Amino acid sequence: MTMPRKGSRSITVDGTAFRWRIRHRSTRRRGDGWSPLTVTVERTEEPGRVLMVSFPFARPDNPLGERTIAVCPTLVAGCVRRALEAGWTPGQQGSAFPLTVTEDELTVLLGEPPHYLIPFLWGMIPEGGDIEDLPRCVEIWSRDKQNTSQTPSDPPGRASTSSPPLS
Numbered sequence: 648m649t650m651p652r653k654g655s656r657s658i659t660v661d662g663t664a665f666r667w668r669i670r671h672r673s674t675r676r677r678g679d680g681w682s683p684l685t686v687t688v689e690r691t692e693e694p695g696r697v698l699m700v701s702f703p704f705a706r707p708d709n710p711l712g713e714r715t716i717a718v719c720p721t722l723v724a725g726c727v728r729r730a731l732e733a734g735w736t737p738g739q740q741g742s743a744f745p746l747t748v749t750e751d752e753l754t755v756l757l758g759e760p761p762h763y764l765i766p767f768l769w770g771m772i773p774e775g776g777d778i779e780d781l782p783r784c785v786e787i788w789s790r791d792k793q794n795t796s797q798t799p800s801d802p803p804g805r806a807s808t809s810s811p812p813l814s
Contacts, residue, residue, distance in 0.1 A: 657691065658720050660727045664691035665737075667723045669706075682706070686718060688727055690737040698735055699743040700726045703750045704763070714763040716753075725756030 655668040667688045684706045688698040700723075705713035726746060731737075735744040753761045 656720075658723055658727075660724045663737075665689065665727060666691050666694075669718060684715065684718065686723060686726070687743070688723065688730075688737075693738055695738045696736060696741045697743045698727065698730050698737065698746060700730070700746045700748060702748050703753070704761075707764070716761045716763055719757075721758065722753075722756055729756070 651668070652666070655666040658665050658667055665688050667686055669684065669686055682705075684702045684704060686700045686702070688700065689695070702716075702718075704715045705711070707715045709715070726748065729748075729752075730744060730746045733746065735746070748756065
């Protein structure tokens with residue numbers, strides 16, 4: 648199994664050059680509607696067995712607003728080292744080598760606790776954040792608030808169509 652070159656990024660881990668890639672589109676799981684973010688890694692020269700890393704968080708484009716983090720080279724390098732310790736031989740041919748990263752391993756691989764993000768309409772909110780964390784947010788009027796452009800004769804939910812006088 649060879650990984651597509653398009654969309655891949657280069658990384659060097661302990662003197663060996665690798666390419667890593669995140670799939671462009673998400674895959675759907677039956678039942679729960681989302682799948683974990685998966686990264687594939689292979690050696691740049693003489694590619695062989697592909698490493699397939701599954702993370703304990705969703706893709707940023709997940710439809711359910713599940714939490715995610717940005718995948719960085721530090722995380723990928725840590726996964727490559729962990730896979731090599733677990734017996735991945737990137738120079739040999741064979742089926743993909745699966746590596747499942749647990750929640751507890753993220754802190755070790757990143758060197759710090761993960762900074763989760765929650766997808767929300769126009770962007771991402773840091774986990775535990777609030778609406779003030781979205782710089783381009785616009786206020787959404789509540790149905791409880793009365794629209795001041797309505798006249799008493801207008802039915803509820805319908806704004807007045809009369810134009811203001813020209814001066």
